[in-house]
Amino acid sequence: MLKIDPARLLKDLRHLRAFGANGPGVVRLSLSSVDMDARRWLAGRMNEAGLTATIDGVGTVFGRSRNAGPALLIGSHTDTQPTGGWLDGALGVIYGLEIARALAECEETRHFAVDVASWIDEEGTFSGFLGSRSFVGENVDGIVRGARDREGMLLADALQRAGLAGTPRVRVDETRHKAYLEPHIEQGGRLEAHGKSIGVVTTIVGIREMKLCFTGQRNHAGTTPMSIRRDAGAALVSFIARMDEAFRDIADADTVWTVGRIELDPGSFSVVPGKADMYLQFRDASAARLHAMDAALAALIRDFNAEGGVSVAMTDSEPPEAPVVMDAALQAHLADAAEALASGQWERMPSGASHDAQVIAHHVPACMLFVPSIGGVSHDFIEDTAEAHIVLGCEVAARAAATILRSLQA
Amino acid sequence: MLKIDPARLLKDLRHLRAFGANGPGVVRLSLSSVDMDARRWLAGRMNEAGLTATIDGVGTVFGRSRNAGPALLIGSHTDTQPTGGWLDGALGVIYGLEIARALAECEETRHFAVDVASWIDEEGTFSGFLGSRSFVGENVDGIVRGARDREGMLLADALQRAGLAGTPRVRVDETRHKAYLEPHIEQGGRLEAHGKSIGVVTTIVGIREMKLCFTGQRNHAGTTPMSIRRDAGAALVSFIARMDEAFRDIADADTVWTVGRIELDPGSFSVVPGKADMYLQFRDASAARLHAMDAALAALIRDFNAEGGVSVAMTDSEPPEAPVVMDAALQAHLADAAEALASGQWERMPSGASHDAQVIAHHVPACMLFVPSIGGVSHDFIEDTAEAHIVLGCEVAARAAATILRSLQA
Numbered sequence: 001m002l003k004i005d006p007a008r009l010l011k012d013l014r015h016l017r018a019f020g021a022n023g024p025g026v027v028r029l030s031l032s033s034v035d036m037d038a039r040r041w042l043a044g045r046m047n048e049a050g051l052t053a054t055i056d057g058v059g060t061v062f063g064r065s066r067n068a069g070p071a072l073l074i075g076s077h078t079d080t081q082p083t084g085g086w087l088d089g090a091l092g093v094i095y096g097l098e099i100a101r102a103l104a105e106c107e108e109t110r111h112f113a114v115d116v117a118s119w120i121d122e123e124g125t126f127s128g129f130l131g132s133r134s135f136v137g138e139n140v141d142g143i144v145r146g147a148r149d150r151e152g153m154l155l156a157d158a159l160q161r162a163g164l165a166g167t168p169r170v171r172v173d174e175t176r177h178k179a180y181l182e183p184h185i186e187q188g189g190r191l192e193a194h195g196k197s198i199g200v201v202t203t204i205v206g207i208r209e210m211k212l213c214f215t216g217q218r219n220h221a222g223t224t225p226m227s228i229r230r231d232a233g234a235a236l237v238s239f240i241a242r243m244d245e246a247f248r249d250i251a252d253a254d255t256v257w258t259v260g261r262i263e264l265d266p267g268s269f270s271v272v273p274g275k276a277d278m279y280l281q282f283r284d285a286s287a288a289r290l291h292a293m294d295a296a297l298a299a300l301i302r303d304f305n306a307e308g309g310v311s312v313a314m315t316d317s318e319p320p321e322a323p324v325v326m327d328a329a330l331q332a333h334l335a336d337a338a339e340a341l342a343s344g345q346w347e348r349m350p351s352g353a354s355h356d357a358q359v360i361a362h363h364v365p366a367c368m369l370f371v372p373s374i375g376g377v378s379h380d381f382i383e384d385t386a387e388a389h390i391v392l393g394c395e396v397a398a399r400a401a402a403t404i405l406r407s408l409q410a
Numbered sequence: 411m412l413k414i415d416p417a418r419l420l421k422d423l424r425h426l427r428a429f430g431a432n433g434p435g436v437v438r439l440s441l442s443s444v445d446m447d448a449r450r451w452l453a454g455r456m457n458e459a460g461l462t463a464t465i466d467g468v469g470t471v472f473g474r475s476r477n478a479g480p481a482l483l484i485g486s487h488t489d490t491q492p493t494g495g496w497l498d499g500a501l502g503v504i505y506g507l508e509i510a511r512a513l514a515e516c517e518e519t520r521h522f523a524v525d526v527a528s529w530i531d532e533e534g535t536f537s538g539f540l541g542s543r544s545f546v547g548e549n550v551d552g553i554v555r556g557a558r559d560r561e562g563m564l565l566a567d568a569l570q571r572a573g574l575a576g577t578p579r580v581r582v583d584e585t586r587h588k589a590y591l592e593p594h595i596e597q598g599g600r601l602e603a604h605g606k607s608i609g610v611v612t613t614i615v616g617i618r619e620m621k622l623c624f625t626g627q628r629n630h631a632g633t634t635p636m637s638i639r640r641d642a643g644a645a646l647v648s649f650i651a652r653m654d655e656a657f658r659d660i661a662d663a664d665t666v667w668t669v670g671r672i673e674l675d676p677g678s679f680s681v682v683p684g685k686a687d688m689y690l691q692f693r694d695a696s697a698a699r700l701h702a703m704d705a706a707l708a709a710l711i712r713d714f715n716a717e718g719g720v721s722v723a724m725t726d727s728e729p730p731e732a733p734v735v736m737d738a739a740l741q742a743h744l745a746d747a748a749e750a751l752a753s754g755q756w757e758r759m760p761s762g763a764s765h766d767a768q769v770i771a772h773h774v775p776a777c778m779l780f781v782p783s784i785g786g787v788s789h790d791f792i793e794d795t796a797e798a799h800i801v802l803g804c805e806v807a808a809r810a811a812a813t814i815l816r817s818l819q820a
Contacts, residue, residue: 188633205632209679220788221668222615222693222762223598226661228786233669234654240647251636258631259643261677269619269670269691269727271789281679283632317679352632376638378630379681 002109004102004398006391012045012094013390016078017086025381026086029149030079030121030130031059031158038078042093042118049101051116057167058140059120059159060131061093065100067113069176070408072401073364074099075117075132076182077356079125082150085185085383091371091390092183093118099398103405112405115177117170119356126155132356134169136363172363178408179330180366182357183397185385189376190349197389198338198346198396199370200331203285204358205254205350206323208294209316210280212301214239216310218266218274232276233264235310239300240278246296247282250289254350257282257293285323285350324358330367330404337399338369342392353378369397412519414512414808416801422455422504423800426488427496435791436496439559440489440531440540441469441568448488452503452528459511461526467577468550468569469530470541471503475510477523479586480818482811483774484509485527485542486592487766489535492560495595495793501781501800502593503528509808513815522815525587527580529766536565542766544579546773582773588818589740590776592767593807595795599786600759607799608748608756608806609780610741613695614768615664615760616733618704619726620690622711624649626720628676628684642686643674645720649710650688656706657692660699664760667692667703695733695760734768740777740814747809748779752802763788779807 019038020028028035039061046053046063053063061078065071076092096116103109119131126147127140134140147155159165191199216230240259247257258281265275284290297314304312331348338346349370357366371393374384429448430438438445449471456463456473463473471488475481486502506526513519529541536557537550544550557565569575601609626640650669657667671689694700707724714722741758748756759780767776781803784794 186633187630188635189638190633190635193638207632219786220597220763221666221670221691222617222764223596223600223788224666224762224786225598225600225663226666227663228599228603231668233672234650237647237650237669240644241651244644253635253637256631256634256636258641258679258682259647259674260631260679260681260683261674262643262672264669264671267671267689269668269689271670272668273670279677279679281631352634353630354632376629376634378633 002106002402004098004394009098009394016090023381026080026084028080030125031162036162050104057169058130058134061118062170063116065113065115069113070178071113071115071176072405073115073177073180077122078118079121079123081123081379087185087385088378091185095183095394095397099401102398109402122356125149129359132359136172177364179404180360180364183369186370186373187353187378191372196345196347197342197392199349200334201326201351201368202348203350204324205283205285205352206290207283207321209318210314211317212278212312212314214276214310214312216274219272221270221272224272229272230309231272232310233273236276236278242300250292255284287323324361326367327365330365333400333404334369337396341396412516412812414508414804419508419804426500433791436490436494438490440535441572446572460514467574467579468540468544471528472580473526475523475525479523480588481523481525481586482815483525483587483590487532488528489531489533491533491789497595497795498788501595505593505804505807509811512808519812532766535559539769542769546582587774589814590770590774593779596780596783597763597788601782606755606757607752607802609759610744611736611761611778612758613760614734615693615695615762616700617693617731619728620724621727622688622722622724624686624720624722626684629682631680631682634682639682640720641682642720643683646686646688652710660702665694697733734771736777737775740775743810743814744779747806751806
């Protein structure tokens with residue numbers, strides 16, 4: 001009978017939390033000294049679990065099962081945000097470790113192959129998703145040479161300092177890796193609001209990020225009548241109102257859009273802004289809806305510029321990221337396991353956040369499982385998940401891992 | 411026959427322009443080395459004109475007529491903004507110098523007393539209106555000890571460096587100073603738009619400056635559904651829309667309001683802003699209308715906070731400045747002179763910008779005369795006024811000065 005060990009799971013999660021602990025939270029930036037300590041500890045725990053662990057040439061910790069494939073790969077990340085929580089990423093990696101142990105301890109599953117990964121730099125201290133991108137075969141040499149952290153340190157120098165320069169990089173083996181599972185905290189408040197314990201991810205949403213720059217005429221705020229102003233800030237505000245209306249017509253309940261930053265130039269009480277910038281992001285699980293939002297935005301810009309006065313120009317800040325659909329068969333395994341262990345306590349949902357799974361999914365069928373975040377809080381020291389949910393999530397993931405592996409061997 | 415000398419006027423204006431010249435503009439910050447050079451030159455020109463010139467303990471250049479009072483005081487400022495124009499302030503001071511000369515050269519007016527002032531720091535390099543505030547008897551000792559420029563230099567140290575420490579400060583003599591005239595460029599585009607050459611100022615508008623701080627909940631921009639967000643930035647944008655509507659209902663054609671700065675916190679693509687600040691300024695010539703706008707704003711804030719979600723709090727950034735009405739009799743002198751020399755080419759108008767006249771007016775009956783600004787541009791290197799307007803403005807001011815002085819002696 002397959003059974004995870006909740007005490008062992010929680011003990012490892014808490015042990016990992018100590019590397020970079022800061023109050024209830026964690027500061028464990030990729031390739032920092034505490035991050036490397038955590039990676040070496042993790043590799044040791046993998047070896048103790050019977051996996052063959054390595055830290056590869058970019059910093060990914062990879063524990064390979066000694067069993068022959070087909071293998072299920074379970075992974076996430078152990079690096080954190082600058083003000084990170086203790087479970088963001090760490091949860092999925094330690095789930096992988098615990099599931100590998102639990103499967104090995106069970107007569108019926110001990111021949112199954114589970115490889116476990118902690119992908120380097122999911123959070124982008126140097127370059128987001130570096131580990132998973134390298135793993136699927138993207139050429140990251142340019143990133144290694146050019147990427148820097150906030151303090152200006154080159155990734156190449158950080159790897160040198162970590163003793164990883166010249167170490168081989170692990171690569172996906174498409175004859176072995178037949179499925180990928182990434183368990184993760186939800187990082188939002190939906191499961192909690194719905195009173196659910198488990199989320200089965202349908203899609204990782206697509207993202208658009210753009211900057212809109214409004215150009216008017218800078219003027220004295222006392223001597224320039226309203227009637228002749230070309231106020232770039234006022235134009236930006238009215239543009240947002242129109243955009244909200246257009247996006248509301250297109251959106252479903254999961255569509256999100258955010259104006260995260262506004263800058264008026266020169267930015268003083270007494271000057272009518274001559275320039276105004278806004279940073280816009282929108283996300284949706286549907287490629288068609290994202291295209292509709294793109295088109296609505298383009299039409300708004302066209303109309304706005306046709307009116308004269310203040311002009312607006314848009315530039316993409318990041319290349320568009322398309323939605324990534326999770327593998328339907330793997331979703332069914334997760335759903336069956338959730339229904340067996342938490343009947344009625346789970347739901348399907350999109351992931352509004354980005355994950356390594358979206359990189360891996362282009363090469364290996366992939367799925368994700370969510371556990372609730374207390375108060376929906378993440379990327380914050382107070383991020384947390386109820387202990388019962390942590391344990392239940394691992395039980396569901398372990399059960400699904402077993403049925404996935406069984407189906408792979410069939 | 412009273413007659414100004416246009417060539418002499420323009421020569422002095424151009425000579426003053428050379429102190430701190432930067433392309434077509436001027437950088438002549440209060441008490442800087444070029445500013446002190448300009449003040450010494452100005453004092454010399456005042457002495458040559460028969461005035462008794464001093465540079466006082468805060469830096470004001472004061473040229474006192476040797477004639478007995480009642481005196482007309484003509485003043486403005488020769489310090490500039492960090493990217494200043496050549497006429498902002500300088501025009502009124504050189505007008506005063508030229509009018510003192512012209513009156514002295516005319517048999518009928520040579521006994522009239524015109525005192526001429528260049529008030530220090532109208533532009534607020536250290537503390538705005540320092541010279542006029544000191545002149546009317548405000549205690550500026552605290553400012554002298556505490557005010558600093560952008561580089562952190564104490565005003566007291568700047569005065570020491572300029573050789574002014576310990577020098578007496580000039581004070582208004584209410585038995586002598588019976589009228590104040592401040593000629594100035596308009597700094598807006600109204601005269602130009604109306605095809606007029608002279609503006610007679612009715613009122614210097616009152617000003618309100620406040621900061622509105624919106625507090626919501628910072629959240630992940632991908633995992634937080636629109637329905638549960640408390641987006642401080644979105645709230646700010648919708649508040650501005652409501653405020654615009656409310657202010658439009660109250661405003662007349664001269665009412666102005668400006669959101670000059672918006673800051674969203676933390677200010678990134680991927681985070682729903684938890685805090686948002688806006689800097690608001692509004693100006694009007696009517697105290698009643700300013701009060702109505704205050705009341706409308708307070709009601710909007712009350713309503714907004716009653717709705718829950720995002721809250722908003724307002725703090726005054728500067729004490730409210732009430733509108734300052736120009737003396738009606740002095741306005742009539744300016745209007746008569748304008749009608750005599752530029753029939754149909756002048757109009758009455760409020761001043762949307764602040765001036766030393768608003769400080770002096772509380773102690774001495776005051777008036778202001780405007781000449782057009784090309785393109786309405788000011789506080790910019792390209793600020794300019796047509797030569798014909800510069801000359802006409804001085805002729806009108808001189809004629810009004812003579813009739814004012816005649817009426818004072820009656």
